[in-house]
Amino acid sequence: SAGPQIGVVFEAGLALVLQEFGNMGTMLIALPLAIFMGLGRSSVGATFSLCRDTALGITGDKYGLNSDEGIGTLGTYISGSIFGTLFYSFLAPISLMIGFHPYALAMASGMGSASMMQAATAALVNAAPAYEEQILAYSAASGLLTSVTGVYMELFLALPLANLMYKKLHRPIEGLRAKVFRKKA
Numbered sequence: 001s002a003g004p005q006i007g008v009v010f011e012a013g014l015a016l017v018l019q020e021f022g023n024m025g026t027m028l029i030a031l032p033l034a035i036f037m038g039l040g041r042s043s044v045g046a047t048f049s050l051c052r053d054t055a056l057g058i059t060g061d062k063y064g065l066n067s068d069e070g071i072g073t074l075g076t077y078i079s080g081s082i083f084g085t086l087f088y089s090f091l092a093p094i095s096l097m098i099g100f101h102p103y104a105l106a107m108a109s110g111m112g113s114a115s116m117m118q119a120a121t122a123a124l125v126n127a128a129p130a131y132e133e134q135i136l137a138y139s140a141a142s143g144l145l146t147s148v149t150g151v152y153m154e155l156f157l158a159l160p161l162a163n164l165m166y167k168k169l170h171r172p173i174e175g176l177r178a179k180v181f182r183k184k185a
Contacts, residue, residue, distance in 0.1 A: 020153040035173040045072030048162035049154045052077045052113040085119035093127040102128040106135040110142025
């Protein structure tokens with residue numbers, strides 16, 4: 001999909017490369033929330049990456065899929081496949097209505113797994129059919145870059161940062177969680 005529209009892809013340039021830092025940005029929000037929800041070490045596997053295909057491989061190799069981290073990654077993989085497609089089918093038209101550009105949404109749709117990219121792209125093309133070729137090009141290029149550069153970003157930056165954050169935040173957040181739920185009980 002990206003090949004015939006290579007000029008469009010080159011126009012995005014640095015934005016496509018820098019999107020991997022957005023991957024880590026979501027972890028900064030999701031990891032503390034997962035710890036607060038009581039996921040424990042599973043929160044590391046569940047939040048260190050948006051690209052669930054590569055995360056599954058990294059977590060499987062580093063910790064094993066039966067580990068807490070592996071269970072967290074598998075949990076997001078399964079729930080993302082089921083609920084993510086539904087969520088994105090509503091999110092695409094709403095995002096267009098509030099002013100997001102179809103190209104930005106197309107790049108974002110390439111960040112997840114291949115199945116999520118297909119679902120997100122289909123919903124976006126449905127909502128903005130005039131941009132179909134460009135949407136397909138941006139999402140394909142985004143998916144390709146995520147699978148190539150994302151592995152290194154996840155392995156050398158995101159996963160170590162997630163482990164560091166977990167080590168620093170686990171005790172304080174668990175203490176807060178105990179206080180909040182003790183008051184309600």
